[in-house]
Amino acid sequence: xQPGRWLLLSVTAMWASAAVASAAPPxxxxxxxxxxxxxxxxxxxxKGRTDRPSPSGATLVLNSLSEEGRSKLAESLHSLAAAAAxxxxxxxxxxxxxxxxxxxxxxxxxxxxxxxxxxxxxxxCWFSAEGDLAVQVVKTCSPGSRCMPLLSQGPGxxxxxxxxxxxxxxxxxxxxxxxxxxxxxxxxxxxxxxASPQIALVLTGVELHSLRKGPALSSVLKSAARLAKKLxxxxxxxxxxxxGRAASVGDEVPWLKLPRNTVLVVPRLGALATSNRFVDExxxxxxxxxxxVEWLSYPRKPTPGPK
Amino acid sequence: MTGTWDLISTSAYEAPGSGTLVIGxxxxxxxxxHRSTSRLDxxxxxxxxxxxxxxxxxxxxxxxxxxxxxxxxxALDEGSIPLALGGSWVFSANMVRFSVSVGAVASSLxxxxxxxxxxxxxxxxxxxxxxxxxxTYSVSRLSPLASQFGFFGGxxxxxxxxxxxxCSITVENNSVQFDCQTGNAFDGITHLTVGSDCxxxxxxxxxxxxxxxxxx
Numbered sequence: 001x002q003p004g005r006w007l008l009l010s011v012t013a014m015w016a017s018a019a020v021a022s023a024a025p026p027x028x029x030x031x032x033x034x035x036x037x038x039x040x041x042x043x044x045x046x047k048g049r050t051d052r053p054s055p056s057g058a059t060l061v062l063n064s065l066s067e068e069g070r071s072k073l074a075e076s077l078h079s080l081a082a083a084a085a086x087x088x089x090x091x092x093x094x095x096x097x098x099x100x101x102x103x104x105x106x107x108x109x110x111x112x113x114x115x116x117x118x119x120x121x122x123x124x125c126w127f128s129a130e131g132d133l134a135v136q137v138v139k140t141c142s143p144g145s146r147c148m149p150l151l152s153q154g155p156g157x158x159x160x161x162x163x164x165x166x167x168x169x170x171x172x173x174x175x176x177x178x179x180x181x182x183x184x185x186x187x188x189x190x191x192x193x194x195a196s197p198q199i200a201l202v203l204t205g206v207e208l209h210s211l212r213k214g215p216a217l218s219s220v221l222k223s224a225a226r227l228a229k230k231l232x233x234x235x236x237x238x239x240x241x242x243x244g245r246a247a248s249v250g251d252e253v254p255w256l257k258l259p260r261n262t263v264l265v266v267p268r269l270g271a272l273a274t275s276n277r278f279v280d281e282x283x284x285x286x287x288x289x290x291x292x293v294e295w296l297s298y299p300r301k302p303t304p305g306p307k
Numbered sequence: 308m309t310g311t312w313d314l315i316s317t318s319a320y321e322a323p324g325s326g327t328l329v330i331g332x333x334x335x336x337x338x339x340x341h342r343s344t345s346r347l348d349x350x351x352x353x354x355x356x357x358x359x360x361x362x363x364x365x366x367x368x369x370x371x372x373x374x375x376x377x378x379x380x381x382a383l384d385e386g387s388i389p390l391a392l393g394g395s396w397v398f399s400a401n402m403v404r405f406s407v408s409v410g411a412v413a414s415s416l417x418x419x420x421x422x423x424x425x426x427x428x429x430x431x432x433x434x435x436x437x438x439x440x441x442x443t444y445s446v447s448r449l450s451p452l453a454s455q456f457g458f459f460g461g462x463x464x465x466x467x468x469x470x471x472x473x474c475s476i477t478v479e480n481n482s483v484q485f486d487c488q489t490g491n492a493f494d495g496i497t498h499l500t501v502g503s504d505c506x507x508x509x510x511x512x513x514x515x516x517x518x519x520x521x522x523x
Contacts, residue, residue, distance in 0.1 A: 108319070108513075108515060109512050109513065109515070112319040112515025113510065113515065113517060115319060115515075116317035116318065116319060116323070116515065116517060117317070119317070119323070120317055120323050123323075127325065128313065128325070129313060129314065129325040129326045129327045129338065129340055130327070155504060158523070161504075161521070162313065162521065162523060165313060165315075165506070165519070165521040166313065166315070168315065168519065197498075197510075235319055235320040235321070236319070239319070268510065268517060269315060269316075269317050269508065269510075269517040269518065269519050270498070270508045270509050270510030270517035270518065270519065271508055271510075272502070272506050272508045272519040272521075273500045273501060273502030273506040273507055273508035273519065274500055274502060274508065275502070275506075276503075
């Protein structure tokens with residue numbers, strides 16, 4: 001064979017091997033080794049515990065609040081409880097409820113998306129409407145089951161997109177990693193706006209599993225329990241009861257073990273169509289911290305450039 | 308928007324919901340399940356123009372309620388909405404008749420009682436504002452805006468002829484916003500956005516209701 005043909009073949013082989021290498025699946029992301037497993041509902045971990053109430057997610061919501069947010073929640077609950085007590089007083093004549101009503105409405109609007117996201121996440125198993133698919137987070141997938149990494153850097157194919165949509169509290173979440181000393185700071189800047197139209201929950205790897213202690217915690221728990229007793233049976237009353245009990249509730253998401261130096265950011269359900277704004281809001285807030293932050297998982301890349 | 312969509316909803320007041328939406332040029336089917344630990348509530352609205360026009364509403368374990376449909380179509384540019392909505396419509400069921408006209412620069416809904424019967428409870432789709440009998444609701448476009456929904460793009464005002472309840476509706480580009488003072492679950496501001504990857508999401512601020520849909 002002529003040397004020129006060898007060279008041509010070698011170059012062709014090198015190009016071909018490079019093409020094969022670039023077409024091969026990317027290596028798995030370094031990070032929490034968890035997967036989304038797709039199973040039939042009969043095999044899901046929720047089978048056998050459907051008669052038990054799902055966790056409320058109250059611990060997750062309380063942990064997602066900053067200390068300032070907890071204090072404001074405690075104040076709101078305290079003043080609402082005082083208003084409820086006044087109305088039980090037979091000598092009380094309501095003159096103007098506007099201020100209390102507005103305060104309650106603001107509190108509700110700011111906390112409802114976090115509570116609904118936390119409740120949806122705490123279920124730990126998400127079903128298709130037809131009931132033919134169930135998705136759960138697992139450490140190890142069962143043999144023969146369809147499986148994909150929990151961590152994702154992009155939308156994936158059509159089936160993967162559907163699975164991540166059904167499991168939206170984790171499937172559309174952002175997972176960040178930073179130095180362990182910087183985790184609180186990173187979580188803090190992401191919690192800056194409790195009324196964010198994009199972000200529902202911000203939780204560190206530790207806060208996923210146990211209630212964070214803090215100066216305002218006791219006041220929140222007591223005020224919630226006190227107000228719950230004054231209200232008639234209602235969804236709001238149940239939510240308040242669950243806050244009041246949060247200190248005695250165990251781990252609500254034992255299946256979601258993330259390292260201590262990670263931060264999970266869960267979007268609001270009503271923000272999945274604007275996941276570009278969700279990641280851009282996170283990226284923008286991270287500009288305020290000096291810590292080095294690594295994006296382990298995200299529904300799409302942040303938009304480059306200043307926010 | 309043609310296709311089958313997965314629907315997910317959450318609310319501060321009830322169990323999370325899941326469902327499907329099938330929409331095409333001649334069909335619209337919305338199925339919603341609310342699965343709690345103790346029960347599964349089920350609702351379905353089904354409309355089809357394949358063969359004859361049929362519309363039905365089914366709630367929980369009740370049999371489907373057929374709704375009579377009469378339509379005089381009017382051609383409209385509806386952008387990405389595949390279903391023909393233009394024209395005058397009359398829906399009749401359970402001794403109640405809803406007359407709706409969609410087109411020109413205004414839309415209206417009139418609710419009439421056909422006889423002395425009363426509206427059967429539970430037959431009106433939950434979460435939607437319940438029109439009251441013998442009232443006329445008018446939706447007028449104040450100014451047009453560019454939108455992927457064609458004719459529906461614009462600033463709209465919805466009022467009824469009996470009281471001061473009203474909604475301001477803005478349909479622009481890929482988003483819809485309702486700002487309503489209606490005193491029901493629809494009260495407050497509701498946003499709806501169509502994402503670039505066929506995900507639709509929205510929320511109602513006052514009621515804590517959130518939803519998302521994704522086309523399969």
